[in-house]
Amino acid sequence: MKNTAAPKTEKITAPKAARARAPAAPKPAASTRETRGAERRETILMAALDEFSARGFESTRLEDVAKRAGIAKGTVYLYFRDKETLFQELVREMLSPVLGGIEATRSADLPVGKLSEILVDLFVREIYETRRKDVIRLMITEGRRFPKLAEFYYREVLSPIFDALRGLLKRASAHGPVPQALIEFPQLIAAPAVIAIIWNGLFESYEPLDVRKMLKAHIDLMLAPRGAL
Amino acid sequence: MKNTAAPKTEKITAPKAARARAPAAPKPAASTRETRGAERRETILMAALDEFSARGFESTRLEDVAKRAGIAKGTVYLYFRDKETLFQELVREMLSPVLGGIEATRSADLPVGKLSEILVDLFVREIYETRRKDVIRLMITEGRRFPKLAEFYYREVLSPIFDALRGLLKRASAHGPVPQALIEFPQLIAAPAVIAIIWNGLFESYEPLDVRKMLKAHIDLMLAPRGAL
């Protein structure tokens, strides 16, 4: 055997040294002693989101999170029991508001056309253009190592969303035909949105994806009036 | 703030103890001196795929890979420069054959109906039901930390596939109408397939997804004959 030898492919990850240190936090901002704790907690969560998003759970050093939050390493432990809890509460708290948003649509009674327009807009404004996009990406990339978190996400986020979607579609079907497949596989509705998050996370610098446009195209395809059903 | 303090949410990851040790490799199998090296290399790659898939890049210990491959820790370094190189070559080599498959379809000239049927079947048999599915998942979960690997994946895998898809669709349009959106956003074609991999990776135990059925439904939706285009 010759060329099976070791020193082959060129290193791919950036060298350790390149690991850009988290920039020291910018503005201290005045605050009452009362709200200080909650604010600080929020600061840590945001710093953690930055770091987890950039390096993944395992590679993230709590010291970097702290530095980015502008605090000392030990301070993180005043707010979160450990790294895992930090990660977990980050995901839970960033996604919980989503549920509220879902509830709001429960009473809606719209034709699919209008409905889909609203959904796309909702996704883009509330998720894709916010940090929640990063949380969803974290869920996707780290979920397998956090089975309980995956279960939470499935039970508390995805299931309600899919239920709501099914409800909306059923009510929408009063205004016109709605493909059965979408009711059976709500994943088909959400798929391009998820793919957009993944794609732009990995390939944006090579070929950015116009999310809004793609989602619009997708909706049009799914719901286009058909000759025969 | 009172006690926003630490000991809050319940631990989520499985306890350390749960980390099932990699089972010692099974059959040695006889082989000529010539092929021995290549075989061993392959064994390591498969073991690495198992471990990387189960724990992610960072959490995977080379010792576990070695144990699973039935060799000593040091031996891995005779075949791969380091952990990163192992990961990288794993992804590269498992995905390269895909390219060949793509080439094969370049000359095909089929109506969309037939075409899509073939594509679904190809995906399920060649990816979803093979270990390549795991490589794609690894690409998704670890890609951001391996920018060069992402770039490779984009350039050597995704772009060719999308080019081929566009070619197929254009040729298919000779047999009947093909939605423009799919040519502009081939991601829309692939999205459910990717989502299937992600979904079953995270939520299979709660709600398994019938991949073939969903993909079929998706194709039907995309390509259903329409009243107006």
Add this chain to the structure above:
Amino acid sequence: MKNTAAPKTEKITAPKAARARAPAAPKPAASTRETRGAERRETILMAALDEFSARGFESTRLEDVAKRAGIAKGTVYLYFRDKETLFQELVREMLSPVLGGIEATRSADLPVGKLSEILVDLFVREIYETRRKDVIRLMITEGRRFPKLAEFYYREVLSPIFDALRGLLKRASAHGPVPQALIEFPQLIAAPAVIAIIWNGLFESYEPLDVRKMLKAHIDLMLAPRGAL
């Protein structure tokens, strides 16, 4: 050598979780401003004794001492420079009264029989059945890491006690024969008392020792009338 490796003997210390949190102190009790400080100081010392006795010097967390004393962590530092000083003053102050007791016996003039009876009773009531027993145990277990404290203990406690003992024995010898060995090695008199503290500290749950009975038996042995001296 095959696998002399690590994972061998079963873990022995109680799990972290078992570390029973110090119960918040019970009754505040009214007091003049004058005595308030002294009281609080005393409270801290007693809490410290509890914690040091239960876990040893190193393992004791000042936060637990504070909690047990019903005060905040920082408050401890208003009364004691640091953890070491707290430990040191605890030992010094708990043992100093012993000296007074010794002095009191200096003028006594008793036969050995009566004398030993008194000594046993003194030890049991003033030490063994009080928290001073714990201080002595602390002295034994932590003394080597606090050489100055050991020196204090030797000079201010043991030496005076041994001197007093020698005096008592000499005066007792006027009433009847007293073994010379006890004058040369007063440790022989004290040994069973010390052993009682150690034994019941370590093995009480397996085989409790009846201190008073053992000490009585010991005295009888030491001082039994002999055929020939």
Add this chain to the structure above:
Amino acid sequence: MKNTAAPKTEKITAPKAARARAPAAPKPAASTRETRGAERRETILMAALDEFSARGFESTRLEDVAKRAGIAKGTVYLYFRDKETLFQELVREMLSPVLGGIEATRSADLPVGKLSEILVDLFVREIYETRRKDVIRLMITEGRRFPKLAEFYYREVLSPIFDALRGLLKRASAHGPVPQALIEFPQLIAAPAVIAIIWNGLFESYEPLDVRKMLKAHIDLMLAPRGAL
């Protein structure tokens, strides 16, 4: 309140800087690959005994143990799962041989005089003048934080020794009178030996104790022929 204030008593422990670094191990010594592991294990145990004896369990840093053993920090973990296991196996292995010694005396049939002479000699040569003395001291000083180890020590060391002692005393009583108290409280026999270990551990520099002489005096006192029993 005035003088209850904090900065009072002079610091007592040596400053951190004074913590004499463990001297790099002396002689490498040649050895076959076969015995290398066992030897190294032994080296680590001895280094650990040094450090644990000097600083106690909690204050001992595994890095110092390693340095003293002339190895790297991580190497310790090849031989012992963790610090606790190291401590535990150290105690167990150093004390187990004691049991063998006990067995040997089981068949002895001697008069108390001769017997006690042998016991004193045995203690001094096999324990007091060896490192086992340090292990016993460790047992005394750390036992409360290692309940299982205390239980082991009671069950596997003390109980057998006391049983053997009782047996010896009973057989000795055929040759002459033996105080019943010693059979009921074998602790009385061992007490001065234990006290010797403790005393010289704490106060040797102030007033060294002549162990052999004290033990001899003790035996004489215990077993002196009496007028009446």
Add this chain to the structure above:
DNA sequence: GATGAATGAGGGTTCATTCAT
């Protein structure tokens, strides 16, 4: 080639101590 003992940098976590309120 193959092994696995050895290395030591790295990072999670704890806790004595400080200090602004």
Add this chain to the structure above:
DNA sequence: TATGAATGAACCCTCATTCAT
């Protein structure tokens, strides 16, 4: 005085990588 949030040094343990056998 009293508080408890904040700090950061310290230390246990892991694991990628090396290298003598």
